[in-house]
């Protein structure tokens with residue numbers, strides 16, 4: 498696809514494309530959306546369910562509460578606005594600090610500078626890839642208002658340790674569950690453990706609205722603040738729980754993060770398929786992980802005690818260069834791709850982005866939390882995570898695999914690894 502550049506000439510532009518189809522059609526029967534989703538959007542359109550908290554939106558939110566065990570949940574335009582609502586819900590504001598893993602997607606933390614608070618990055622555990630509670634402890638200051646527990650790639654953080662820190666310090670724990678729809682920790686659904694939680698329902702997520710999000714909590718006042726920030730004109734007589742904010746109904750703060758009902762209708766159809774999706778993705782991933790025991794060079798990521806993974810947004814493995822003659826990870830990834838196994842290294846660490854490394858004059862006139870006193874980051878600031886990240890290798894996720902799929906993927910990987918000494 499092309500678009501007109503500012504100079505008027507046609508240039509190739511990187512446009513985000515969601516194919517919704519598996520990269521391995523011969524091994525994976527999965528299709529992200531189908532007839533049922535289309536029918537739902539069609540029926541809702543004819544019912545004029547096109548704005549606000551329609552019946553379908555309400556039903557979806559009720560089902561979300563049931564799935565997650567959260568007392569309160571409301572839909573938003575995307576996961577980023579859900580996180581914005583969650584941070585606002587737990588009172589993140591000017592001068593605060595929010596501790597976030599340096600290894601996550603930028604949207605986990607992007608709302609924080611816009612609340613005039615400063616992101617403080619922390620190391621991840623090199624075995625589980627999840628936020629390291631010990632390092633979080635070291636970074637707590639009197640300004641810390643929240644910690645973000647990101648359940649990356651469908652894995653789950655050490656929630657007991659993070660909640661202990663929250664209890665001891667009075668700091669709120671916000672769960673970013675955008676990769677882990679339906680995951681559990683010690684018998685409790687993710688999202689119901691911290692003080693607030695957010696999910697993305699973006700097009701590639703295990704429950705997709707195309708674009709959408711959900712923010713949830715068990716705390717009535719946190720919920721009221723969440724509703725105040727994004728649910729303008731949707732809250733009249735319905736959403737708010739405590740007397741504290743009633744006088745602000747129905748407009749709240751006038752900020753509008755309301756989801757499009759058609760997207761939520763599609764997500765409602767997808768939610769009904771989540772348990773099956775998790776069973777199939779999870780079954781395939783576990784089978785491949787077990788098979789890696791016989792293949793040198795790759796080892797599964799560990800999970801914390803009591804974790805039942807869910808969502809499985811990505812399939813990271815640890816690459817052990819010492820087992821393959823110190824072949825660089827990038828070369829192995831290229832060789833696997835050439836052999837038809839689509840692999841990658843996932844996304845980069847946040848402290849390497851100029852935005853966080855050097856800071857940014859967010860509001861002009863040298864104002865905002867990322868300039869002035871802001872110290873920024875440099876390479877070497879997160880030695881554990883940098884080392885771990887350099888040798889992550891993502892294998893393909895199959896969502897509706899044919900019976901033999903795991904074996905076939907393992908076979909292709911084995912063939913490449915066995916000839917690793919010939920990779921240039």
Ligand SMILES: Cc1ncc(COP(=O)(O)O)c(C=O)c1O
Nearest residue numbers: 575576577602604605675697699
């Ligand atoms: C970990 C994580 N958090 C937050 C988000 C933001 O979600 P959205 O794209 O729906 O705004 C994403 C999106 O991919 C994500 O991966």
